[in-house]
Amino acid sequence: MKAVLDTCILKLASLPNPNNPAALIVKLCWDGLLECWASPAMQEEYSAVLADQPELLALVQDRFHVCYPLVELDCVKHEPDNRFVECALAIDADYLVTVNIARGHFDQPAYGRSRVVTPGTFVNLPAVQPMLRKL
Amino acid sequence: MNATAIVGGKVVKFVLPPALAKAHQRNAGRIMTDQEAVDFVETKRRRLALRRAKPYLESRS
Numbered sequence A: 001m002k003a004v005l006d007t008c009i010l011k012l013a014s015l016p017n018p019n020n021p022a023a024l025i026v027k028l029c030w031d032g033l034l035e036c037w038a039s040p041a042m043q044e045e046y047s048a049v050l051a052d053q054p055e056l057l058a059l060v061q062d063r064f065h066v067c068y069p070l071v072e073l074d075c076v077k078h079e080p081d082n083r084f085v086e087c088a089l090a091i092d093a094d095y096l097v098t099v100n101i102a103r104g105h106f107d108q109p110a111y112g113r114s115r116v117v118t119p120g121t122f123v124n125l126p127a128v129q130p131m132l133r134k135l
Numbered sequence B: 001m002n003a004t005a006i007v008g009g010k011v012v013k014f015v016l017p018p019a020l021a022k023a024h025q026r027n028a029g030r031i032m033t034d035q036e037a038v039d040f041v042e043t044k045r046r047r048l049a050l051r052r053a054k055p056y057l058e059s060r061s
Helices: A007-013 A021-030 A040-049 A054-063 A079-091 A119-123 A126-133 B018-026 B034-060
Strands: A002-005 A035-038 A095-097 A114-117 B002-007 B010-015
Touching: A002 A007, A002 A021, A002 A079, A007 A021, A007 A040, A007 A054, A007 B034, A021 A054, A021 A119, A021 A126, A021 B002, A021 B010, A021 B018, A035 A040, A035 A079, A040 A054, A040 A079, A040 B034, A054 B018, A079 A095, A079 A114, A095 A119, A114 A119, A119 A126, A119 B002
Parallel strands: A002 A035, A002 A095, A095 A114
Antiparallel strands: B002 B010
């Protein structure tokens, strides 16, 4: 299963929230059960936003697959969000995981074949349950 | 170090990867709502955009 993670997901994963589905998603990636992908533009944003979390950036470098989208999109009103859609479409991702589903952001239920889901929804998907049982 | 998430109405406990364990230690006591995380990322994005635009803005002044 292929997923693209919005930067907010990594930020939330780095915090000790009592209910932390974002950290569970990163754990699935760390254990090789979930394929997470990022483009160079996304990696640049991860680096800027998570500059104070070098270990997490190292995890991204180590475990995330890199893709190189060939097209630049402007289908999302909030321009930086398009980098994530470009990556999702380039790799034909199953899911784009984000908490930012407000109007003007990831406000469509899907982009191409990639469904937009929150971390809480993602970890409750039937397709994810076999992965969770392997943890 | 462990973390928890609610899956199917049940609390699932899992071992954090070393990178996240370090991050959780560093951020001990700090939590954020989803909206606060979105705002945090947007602030950083704006700073990044301003930094990129700085040479252009300076050349115009």
